[in-house]
Amino acid sequence: MSPRKSASETAATRTRIIERALALASTDGLEGVTIGRLAADLGMSKAGVIGHFGTKEALQLAALDAAVQAFRLRVPARVVGARPGAERLALLFGEWIDYMLDGDAPGGCFITSVASEFDGRPGPVRDAVLAALSGWSAYVEGEIRAAVEAGDLPGETDIDQLAFELNGVALAADQAIQLHHDPAAPSRARRAIGRLLAPGQVPRAGSEGAPS
Incomplete structure (x- = not known):
């Protein structure tokens, strides 16, 4: 696997996690989004999910930033x-x-x-x-x-x-x-x-x- 492809796939996975977090947060609240729920929904391990962000708070901030950008476009x-x-x-x-x-x-x-x-x-x-x-x-x-x-x-x-x-x-x-x-x-x-x-x-x- 080339480094470029690996980076591309990593970015795509990160985007998938954020999109799923936003979907869950829209009904359950941002605090209600758990690493376990995301891992189960995406077919990933908990370590695989958190590894893209480091902490749950960093994931929340990434989801919020994505929501702000989407709002600006919408x-x-x-x-x-x-x-x-x-x-x-x-x-x-x-x-x-x-x-x-x-x-x-x-x-x-x-x-x-x-x-x-x-x-x-x-x-x-x-x-x-x-x-x-x-x-x-x-x-x-x-x-x-x-x-x-x-x-x-x-x-x-x-x-x-x-x-x-x-x-x-x-x-x-x-x-x-x-x-x-x-x-x-x-x-x-x-x-x-x-x-x-x-x-x-x-x-x-x-x-x-x-x-x-």
Whole structure:
């Protein structure tokens, strides 16, 4: 076996392990993914599974990183060509809602789920989740600024507050879809997002929130 082929096969096996870990974590939680379960599902030894990562925590971090990359390709990457402004913001959150409904994400938004699982558990996994969500918030705030610059939103828009409210709608939608199995949740969320992005409704700097 050539070294190149060996490296290729090692990378392929590592990918298989991560993909299976993500599938299990989407329903059982990231902490619920055990080396024994992965080994049994993949027809490998426990030593063979852990040997690709070193520790269970390293495996969790690798799975989380893969989920973040998949989210970026599934949500932000799909709105790159849209005109900067309120239209792109609405499309962005619409893609996030569609992602929650995807058959590839049976447990809803994976990153949101892991955030709830690890929010009270200090450590590298929590830190990685926090970094991913902080990056998302910064990205949304940048899109809101672009909407202000495009003239779609008022110049005095409270960017932090609007980002908070938009993310809040998406998180509420994820819970309604996954926990309550509410078929109306996606359309309700889209209406709420549209209302938040209406120029006369966005929260203004110096106010306590959106005008009534």
